[in-house]
Amino acid sequence: MNRRDPNLPLAERPLRVIDVRINGRPCELASDPGERLADVLRDELGLTGTKIGCHAGDCGACTVLLDDAQVCACIVPLGQCDGHAVTTVEGLAGPDGSLSRLQRAFIAHGAAQCGICTPGMLMSAESLLRAHPHPTEAEVSDALGGVLCRCTGYRKIVEAVLSAAADVEAPLPASPSAGAAVGARVARLDGPDKVRGLERFGADRWPDAGIAGTLAMRVIRSPHAHARFTLGDLDAFKARWPGVVDVVTAADVPHNAFAIFAPLRDQPVLADARVRFAGEAVIALVGDAAVLAAIPDADLPIGYDVLRAYGDIDGALDAAQAGVLLQDACPDNVLCRGRVVHGDVDAALADAHGIRASATFETAYVEHAYIEPEAGHAEWLDEGDRPRVRIVACTQTPYMDRDEVAHVLDLAPEQVHIVPSAIGGGFGGKLDLSVQPLLAVAAMKLKRPVRLVYERPESMRSTTKRHPARMGATLTCDAQGRLGAYDFRGDFNTGAYSSWGPTVANRVPIHASGPYRVPHVRALTRAVLTHNSVAGAFRGFGVPQAALLGERLIDELAERCGIDALEFRHRNALRAGDATCTGQVLAASAGLQACLEALRPAWQAARAAADHHNATRNATNGATRRGAGIACMWYGIGNTVIANPSTMRGSLRIDAARGAYLFLANGAQEIGQGTATIMPQMFADAVGLPLSSVVQVMGDTDLTLDAGKSSASRQTFVSGNAARRAGLALRRQLIDLLGADDTVLLRLDGTRLVAGDRRVDLAALPRDAQGDVFSGEGHFDPPTVPLDADGQGVPYATYGFAAQIAEVEVDVELATVRLLHIHAAHDVGRAINPTLVEGQIHGGIAQGIGLALMEEYVNGRTDNLHDYLIPTVGDVPPITVHLVEDAEPLGPWGAKGVGEPALVATAPAILNAIHAAVGVRMDRVPVTPSRLREAILRAAAAHR
Template sequence: MPDSAPRLGFELNGCRVEVGSAPITRLSAVLRDELGLVGTKVGCDAGDCGACTVLLDGDPVCSCLIAVGQVRGRTVTSIEGLPDASPSAAALQRAFLKHGAAQCGICTPGMLGAATALLDREPRPTEAQVMDAIGGVLCRCTGYRKIVEAVLEAGGGPARETVASPVAGAAVGTRVERLDGRRKIDGSEIFGADEVPADALAVRAIRSPHHRARFRFGDLDGFVASHPGIVRVFTADDVPGDNCYGVIGPFADQPVFAVGEARFRGEAVAAVAGEPEALAALNLGDFPVTWEELPPLVDVDAALDEAAPKLHDGRPGNILTRGRVVRGDLEAGFAAAEVEVEGRFETGFVEHAYIEPEAGFARRVGDRIEIQACTQAPYMDRDDVARILGLPVEAVRIIPTAVGGGFGSKLDLSVQPFIALAAWHLHRPVRMVYSRVESIMTTTKRHPARMRVRIGAARDGRLTAMDFSGDFNTGAYASWGPTVANRVPVHASGPYFIPHYRALTRAVHTNLVPAGAFRGFGVPQAAVAQEQLFDELADKLGIDRLDFRIRNALGPGVPTVTGQVFEAGVGIRACLEALRPRRDAAHAEARAFNAAATGPLRRGVGFAGMWYGCGNTSLPNPSTMRLGLRPDGRLTLHQGAVDIGQGSNTVVTQICADALGAPLELFDLVSSDTDLTPDCGKTSASRQTFVSGKAAFLAGQALRRAILREANAGEDARLIFGDGRIAVEERGHARILSLVDLPVDARGYVLSVEETFDPPTSPLDENGQGEPYAVFGYGAHLAEVEVDIALGTVKVLKLTAAHDVGRAINPTLLEGQIEGGAAQGLGLALMEEFFPGKGENLHDYLIPTVGDMPPVTSILIEDASPIGPFGAKGIGEQALIPTAPAILNAIYDATGARITRVPATPDRVRAAIRALSAEEDSDA
């Protein structure tokens, strides 16, 4: 806009501001792009997620739906100004920290804005008022319960006790507030779209509108010449290295740009780089590309047909890979069974639906490329980008931002190849931010599964045999399909002893969006099948469903289906037993309710068990930590485990502090950066607390030994850290180690250590026998539901979740992971299913809101792992797995109708109830 144009004025965070943007510009864009207040987050630009909520004259509004012209002369308050604008805000921020109400933090500014408006008009709100006030803001991480509790505390409700600065050696096991929490609640945290060089160009991808199509380009040079501000078009011809990349080396098949044929709707065929204003105004419909739509393969049966076209050369029948675990004699096992059950189960695509769309920028620095973006796997990104650009890995630097939710999809590359390629060729910084539609259309999903299961048991309730087969729709490219195909057979038994077992899986290519990693790597789908059938088997045997599971549960010295034996740290029986008191009470309450019911509502209770191997399946899985002691006595932890909201920044530091014997407050973090931190591996598979935490434990112990050597003291000596000195106390005597007198290394440390931990595993043989994981986590969930048998609607009233975490390093963060995982499990059970080409927004694709989530009671079981740091195991993936089958079993308990295809939407529940009624009428 010309400088002579009238400027628009309003009050922002207590100050008068004038802006030059056009009056129709979104307020969110003005706050972020013109005024630099990036604490206001943008998740959808459609008013669906509420992340951009600000206060307008004290009322919460979605700033993406407000034109800046509408705020002329009015008062706007963003997250940066909340504490000065309202006394409620400071109390809210404090309560959010205490309760762990901010996990990834991308929704937190919106939540705080909405909650501040509530407390300003209603200082002592009820829980219902809190839920109503924040109901327009979506959160994918927390499960909402800690947010609700935090708002209630700020309004005078029950207070949460935390430990701000635990004494040396007492950090583990305490409710330490997140070390990165302050940045999340004051709006200063930097996410992928928040920090951009002023001269950065922008990039937009040209994507296939068809599930499968040939294409050809027209006059690309002419297109650039005829569009001022457009700098260049990139295609596969411009990739200097390998056009294909992938998360698993042998299956690296996904191209940066498709060549000749696009294999799924949304696949990139080109990218346009230009000035941001020009690119924002560009009509991509004018891009010179011609499409020839081809018949797509959109289901597994069609893809497996011998006459079907092969989507990938060298893969017979479009089968990407197979998984196999076989133990014992299956025929003999079923011959010994006196009771059998079998069933077919189906799940669909599930969208990750994190609130932060993919974003980042890249810049060329001499002969190196630097990328700052949201990612779960910086070293994997580095290696793939180096491959794409034809560079040595040392020439690529990945600087992860805060990640606004990941859950697996941000293990795969998204914006990184496009911005790296453009920045490399153009010698200018380049940024890219996915729209919500682009994010949902193109990023990986949870694998749809078709499973067939048969289980047998003896009359005494002992399991004798299980036969599982599953086909997983892996979409157009591999992504993490091999991991899912290999992990599911190990886990499909559940945490139970089954002497005769066969599990066979296939990951199958189709012309749909790639399916990849999503919290559980296929295990939640298998649990939907196995845990429902275990209920059926118990009922046929006339055995209490909980007792049936406990009778068959794994324990110390009992082999798993891969023949692995753990002598300790097997806490599944304790988890199941922990549910018994609430199970018994809930059953009694449900029976009383149903006996008195005169309307269509019926209540039921269900539960399910789970187990999950922490880390990669039978593969190397190392993490490395560096710890340095500075002359001033402070400690620097080079912590490369990306925190995507789960709390690794805090938990790993707690572990390291206690291993060293130093106060937590002395630690400074150097967060993940491939130039500054060692490789801590990807943030996935519940591995960071266990694997990176153990590396931090070893580093803490190593630095302690180094200090004791300098002081010539024994292992039992006590360290007391001070400014520039450490007092080493031993047998009543103290010696002072003067740090300022010690030589300093190149990093500025007087002492420095680096330690690596790689969990001990072994390869699986041709029958899947071996030791795939060093540690399993265990858990069991209890769901209480209310079903409207006339409408088919299901409301979850309460969840009780027992998890064997080995050692609760930080109980508050563990509870947050359990509650957040349970929310995603509830979505899987009742509402979430993505249909490629439809519902590519957060209005049509439903995820649980605060109104959908019931209270969650977490029970932390500590059956210590002999290998984990202080006995700890992972929790992130585990928390999701048993929720859906527990809810489905509760629906059956309430109605007698079994749901074999999830989600259990009202039409499916109603159809199952009607089918049951018809069957009963026929029998009569």
């Protein structure tokens, strides 16, 4: 929504001619001098490389140069630029369009992932390099400190800036030859658009009608966690505000309920007489953007009757005992339960000779905090007796969006066309519907294009979060350190509606006992409904929460047995041939012991360094203690038991401009993790032609097949297999055409397909309407076995394994934690693109740091990126990554997945390091200074 002063009609706004040089060109703007520079750049000049993440100067995505100084364009008034020069990311390239050295360095180092923060990072770095051409690493970190990134973990960005400042430029990776793309450090195929600021996110796109022909939407949301409400006279309201074209209510929604899982459809698009969390959508105003923004809350046609809200787990469970239900379908206010029982836990716990450790642990709500707020637009397409709605929006799951919007609108799925925009971070939060059904209902009702861009507070109040958890467990071992029994119970606050609550409740019991051989396991979970923000999917589906408790207990048992923490884990690590707690026998690719061996030298060095520091404290470091901690993880790749298919289509296509080339219809949605690059890598190698010959289209439900959701670390393993199979199917046709054998080397020469001395002119062959001469389709659904009542079965076809070490320094007086180094060893099966794999690990570690030390979403209080803290570049220490490649036979070229495994071990390793430093075990995250100080004082008092 345009941010001009909405209280003044356009004709009454004070306009002034502003003279400014923009990207080297003089520009005269007759504008309101109080208008935000960002809005002028984006809406009037079309320079959408300047991204908006907060409208408050908190995230830095809108950073531009005012003369040579970096400023946040979202808070700089245009009048301040009069007589000055403004440089945006579009102005970094040379006059001939060639990328600058800094832009090339970002591509070479994999410094851009989703790309939403990339323009801001580039402009901050450009400002630094203009003033200090050869900065130190500390100066780079300081210069980038005002720009937040949720994807990369910052390390590759810092490397890129230092590389750009080096005397000798690092070259861009060469495009690999035929058959050599898999395993190569290929530069991101979408990298050039990201560093040029050309990547088009949800807020960068408009319907064909343009700004003037598109209606804006403002969603009115409940300020109350639980209330009944009535609507007033909507006609009178519209009469008072002539710019309001319509008020969309629950009555306008054909099927006013959606969910991730169709049988649970419990969440309304617009609330109907009752709201269940603060931030729930009540009505949607559609009309002129300035008018909508000017309407005060006091004049909205809604009356609330506030009811008692049950915001915590105990309150909701007690309410059910008193007959108060949050959802009629859940008589005990428990949405669902998870259960894994293996062996005889009670008998094992009764063993008097066993060594045991018990603890409880609590985690908080965690906000996804992707830098791009939700945004999109919808258009009603009158196509005769089969009208359609087209939705352009940020999403991790185009086909799920299509099917659920079709249900909401009472249309056939084919009548809904989803066109994904570029996604500025997702992490699970953009798996759920947000703007899509609201826009679709309005567009269908009004037959006009409608656009909606969430402001940061709206995004934070209305979207899903990581589940808060309350857990308790007991873990036992014998005197030799062999694990015996694990008894785990966990309650997860799932908020007001179902979302991904069932997945969390069922994934956690499978993973709760960790990547270890534990003969006796009982893991029971509940997803409990409350009057809070909906808890959904967030990188790990509950496994990071469970690992915090499990890895603490592993550490405690190692300490009680007098066994080194790494050695204790190595002794109990799952190996190929072992059975998991679900009875699944791991046939191959269980590389945890290899991960631990890779870390052993770093572990020994880290412990020795901490011991030396603590033994030689003096006046300069007397208040600090250092420690090293270790943690392990495992993660089932893909969906838990349920169908997990992916289908890809590839072809050999010719046209006049390109000649013959490979075409990939890539439905694996790119969210920063690299599917826009690794899918073509695998497809090209399967066909046996160079990666440079591949052209792709992504995500669009009219142009691609259903590759499933981009979550659960499934795309490399599942869709990678589908892309490989599509490539092999196409290759078989080409080989048959040539009459060659399977080992033949193929190449393209104009419109000719060549193998040795054999050649075929493809232009002489028939082709379809798209220009395809041959096409191949690949399908893959990982083999699993449904779980029985005790959770026994094969929930996943393969697992990722990892171990991480955290080195910390704790200021005992201030109770602050400084991270010194993170070492991460990950069994990825095969690294299809090592640079991208490292980037995923870096980004996961940064989110693990936030989970451990700073991130806590409080309903009704933290609705911006100033109060809600995520790690900045200064919070992420040096990271050393070890890629362990224990090939998975079912994976494409042996690959598994890494996106979610990257996060899981970080927070428990940090907490174990804090214990090593100051001797306290934390039972809650985030470990804020006040909580750590309290624990240190409590421990000191206990030892007096």
